[in-house]
Amino acid sequence: MSAMMTNTLIVGGGPAGLAPLLAASRNSQLDRIMAAGLAIAERGPAIGRGRIGNYAINSDSTGNTLVSGLLDNPHPVLANLWNHPTTKAVAAYGVRSVPLALVGELMAALGVAFHEIAAASGNPVLLGHEALHTKRTSDGLWQTRLRRVADGSEMSILSHFVVLATGGHQPQSILTNRYMNGRPLLPTYAGKLIQSDTALTAAGLDAIGARLAASRNRRIAIIGSSSSAMACANALLRSKFGPDLGEGAVTLLHRRPLRVFFPSAAEALSEGYDEFGAEDICPVSGFVFRFAGFRLESRELVMAVRGIGGRPPEKRLRLHRLASGSDPAALSVLDEAEVIVAALGYRPRALPVLSASGRPISLFADDPAGSLVDGECRVLDAQRMPLDGLLGIGLAAGFTAPEKVGGEPSFSGQTNSLWQWQNDVGALIARQIHAQGLSKSVATAAPKLARPLSRAALSEPLPS
16 A cells, blocks of 8 residues: 655545645645645546536536636636636536536536646546544554555555545435424425435436326425525426426425625615514624625525515415424325425535544534534534644634624524635635644655555554
């Protein structure tokens, strides 16, 4: 098994994994990060795209926002992407939302650019490699074992930093641990439950349509208050079978209030929306419900269903605010539905972490309500203490730090915006990696990843 060394290893080359590099490029830090040593390990055949293009919905960000990281980018390779046909196609949407399939193509083009930049600086992009675990060494480094998917061969990478961009998932435990009037969703509604991650794909929508076509009952229930829940409602109403859905065919069961984003308090009031206070206004931007509010297509749907701003009513969708105690009406909705879509969020897909002695380190993310990272993007152990040099970013990482990225003081959730990953959140990671590159010249103190190390050159034995 080969063993190599670098300053930073990014595990996961999807949109979140590349976000700190894009943030670094905009602050003229990318070349130094590359010079210090960088490796990207990606299980798939290419970096950049990830899974974002798999969803049959539109973005919550405008076309202008999605290409903003490339506008006047100081790095020449990334600046050239401004003239890429896909960039132009996304930019053409202007202030409108963009199909995620096209966003996936943009991320793929960005991945090609970063692959080129890494190759030019002698840093590898390890495609078709999955991370098995990372182990703390006695001298404070991280030793990560990778396995090549094609043949099962393994390698070990020693690094100062490991950035976990391993994404999120919706485990079955989300359904078994969620109760409605004392009854767990599973197994109570087994057979008609589908999670939002599947429902938002073309195949998932086709499966829902086929089930409705085979039944006289054409009722659908959605459980959740997040952007995914409203995206599911939008996708169902706009699907091939959407025009055949009758009045009240889709019911959204939600616990939290459905907030609406506005660029300013004055604009909100002009639309007759006054469900906010001073704590709901971002002090940096002046936006109302900057993080908690629905945007673009989801925003329009909420406003239409609620009759805000004179929107034409959308009668196919009903809203039901779940009661804190007994709620027989909600149970009736679930019992009568032919399909139940659970939009209950994601859990982080964390990498197993080992101590220097080889024992597993429990993470805060192992707690059903715990987050992977703190406000500095540092991975937390079970006692909520940061693990030095272990960083995380992306879907379900649980990042929340309004003092660093802004947002309304009343917001208590996590932010999962691609724009934020590529800007404020990614910059937090880039700064930490960049500072390490300034204080310790890994490029000269140790062989870069392109040059294998022998076992004897490692300070720690390879984990078994």
